[in-house]
Amino acid sequence: MYDFTIIGGGIVGLSTAMALGQKYPDKKILLLEKEASWAAHQTGNNSGVIHSGIYYKPGSYKAKFCREGNNALVEFCQQHNINYEICGKVIVATEQEELPRLENIYKRGVANNIDISMLSKEEAKEVEPHVNSLAAILVKSTGIVDYKQVAEKYAELAIKQGADLFNNCRVTDIKETSEGYVLITNKEEYQTRFLINCAGLFSDRVAQLVGVKPPAKIVPFRGEYYELTPEKRYLASNTLIYPVPNPNFPFLGVHFTKMIDGSVHAGPNAVLSFKREGYYKTDFNLKDFLDTMTYPGFWKLSVKHGVDGIQEMARSWSKSLFVASLQRLIPEVSAKDVVPTHAGVRAQALGNNGKLVDDFLIIDRPQAMHVCNAPSPAATSSIAIGKAIANRVTV
Incomplete structure (x- = not known):
């Protein structure tokens, strides 16, 4: 017993x-x-990111546990000689309409006691010389590790x-x-x-x-990534580079992530997986598929985010569309600069009302x-x- x-x-x-x-x-x-x-x-x-907790609602489990967990994880890595790096990240606004949302993220970060600073376009260029931005937030406590x-x-x-x-x-x-x-x-x-x-x-x-x-029911979403070729890693070599999240879509959007092995991953897009452990486009499990397709919450989500979902699926099959989304952050990236790499599957709880459990x-x-x-x-x-x-x- x-x-x-x-x-x-x-x-x-x-x-x-x-x-x-x-x-x-x-x-x-x-x-x-x-x-x-x-x-x-x-x-x-x-993606191996040691998150800061900047996005999460103050007082939520995510905000509390992430802030505590960040400090505890860094201390754990130091204690057990696990390789990690606190490289920071920049959240960049590339369009005028994103500036108010960037300001809201900054206020939430302050409310969550995150060590952050607002950057002008010129200051962002000093941190990441190849990034495209009108303004940015530097999140100093973000890092990377092999989980x-x-x-x-x-x-x-x-x-x-x-x-x-x-x-x-x-x-x-x-x-x-x-x-x-x-x-x-x-x-x-x-x-x-x-x-x-x-x-x-x-x-x-x-x-x-x-x-x-x-x-809520688990609905699996596959995150598909590319990675920069070794000779192009310099384009995103200092920090992690994130866009301002679209408030109408429940995922963060494609971003550039330094990995602890030196590679730089770009992504993910977020597409529905037809298998709970489906890491490839062709993966299919009938029970998992029917579980999602017969769930009212999934169809309510689809109605609300159908256009975004179609765009994500199109980007899944079209490298040129994927690269175009990356170019919003780093215009110098071209199709020949990125190659496919492994995918992950996110276990996302979805309520019967069609809302992702936040x-x-x-x-x-x-x-x-x-x-x-x-x-x-x-x-x-x-x-x-x-x-x-x-x-x-x-x-």
Whole structure:
């Protein structure tokens, strides 16, 4: 009998295992991951950004956890000799109509106690010589790291604390008992007093196994990237370069991201994935597809953002359209300067009303907790989220 069992070996699940081990050193902790490696999906395919928290509503989980998580993650990397860089980022306005929105982002950053400064066109050029802007915000605390390496260190520390972490172990059913839960897997059955669902792209389905109906369904969006060829990396070599977000579209828009290995990724566009772990355009899963297509919330979202969605799909299939969007930020970029690179899939919780869940969604139940929405900045926030879960569980 385990005291705590976590489903999901992504960065949030592993951080939770580590935090529980620190808070409850005498308790038996189990983590089950269906893949052969840790951080195989969202964590291992994200952009590696250490976010500042500038965009998020003051007082929200995202704002609180991201700000705390940023500091904790940097300290963790320093303590465990994990390579990272606090390079900063610039959010640039390229059109007059974006200037008021840039000002609103600045005010939100100030409200969230983020270290930022407003830059003129000339000052932005001093930071990023090739960027096109009318004005910009410099966000000093943004950085980059390899989150798969971070997650693997979380796993190592959790194991050292005494937790059992098992790979290749898929949960197929869950039975509630008077003492807690029995988890049925492809290997054996495990008993636990407390269940923590950190299953990411499948978090809603895991919740449903124990009769919990989340107020939102996971709808997968694939983020497709290009990367600058090595000889063109100098075009975005100092910071991360982001546009002013379109308030009518729920994603940040294509941007340039330095990676910790020295490469520079450009993207993502955001297109509906026909498979929850669908990293390629041709990936298809009938259950996942029908799950989305029969969900009223998806069609309400489509009506509201249909034009934007069509533009994203067109850019997915047209390199010239993708490059044109990049040229808004760096006009010198041409089609020959970028090559395709890996994609990621975002587990986005979508409400029945057609609105994307804007904050982390954590559902408490007797002897269980379900993390049903933890998209970006969950990796940045992972230490803070893990500690918060450890503080909320009932022993």
